[in-house]
Amino acid sequence: DGGITQSPKYLFRKEGQNVTLSCEQNLNHDAMYWYRQDPGQGLRLIYYSQIVNDFQKGDIAEGYSVSREKKESFPLTVTSAQKNPTAFYLCASSITRRAHGQPQHFGDGTRLSIL
C-alpha cells in the first residue's frame, strides 16, 4: 500500500543532542512538508520541499534542518539550537500541479520529548 512512513514513533532527546526524524513516502509525490503540533494547537510549518535538492523555510525553521536528496525521503533534524523541541512532528506529502493546491497526505507522526 502507498503511504508515508515516519519513524520512530517516540523519540527522546538529551540536552545538547541533535536528533533526526525519518520520513519516507512511496506515493511518488514531489512535495513534502514538516509540521510541528503542540498540545491543543494547530500545525505550524517548519520546512517544505517542492522538488529534490530544493527546500524552503516555513514559519518556524529556526533550530531545524532538512535535506531532500531523494524524492521519497525528507528527514528532519532537530538541532540543539531548538530550545523547546517537545512536540508532535508530522510529515506530509502531496502531488504538485500548477493549478491550485493538492491534498496533503500525512504520516502517523513522531512524538519528541526531552530527557
Add this chain to the structure above:
Amino acid sequence: GQQVMQIPQYQHVQEGEDFTTYCNSSTTLSNIQWYKQRPGGHPVFLIQLVKSGEVKKQKRLTFQFGEAKKNSSLHITATQTTDVGTYFCAGSGTTSGTYKYIFGTGTRLKVLA
C-alpha cells in the same frame, strides 16, 4: 504575514445536535482545505474549496467558501460519536505553485452520547 483563525476552539454537543466551525483568514485565499484529526491520530484530508461562494456537501458535512474568499465554514448536521476529533482549515494565498498552506488553530469537537 498570513494568519488563519478558527472559532470556536472547543465545542461540546449532544449527539444529534448540529455543529459549525468557522475559519477566517487575514488575506484573500486562493483555495482552502479542511482536515479532520482524530484523538491520537494524524490529519486526514476532507475537502478542498476553490471558487468564491462555493458550497460542497459530503453526507452530513457541508463546506462553504465565502464570497470574498477570506472565510470558510464546516457544518455537521446531526452529529454522531464518530465525528469526534479536531477539525482544521488550511488556506493558501497564491495560485500557481501553491504548495504552502497555513493551518488554522483547529476546533476540537466532543460529542456526548
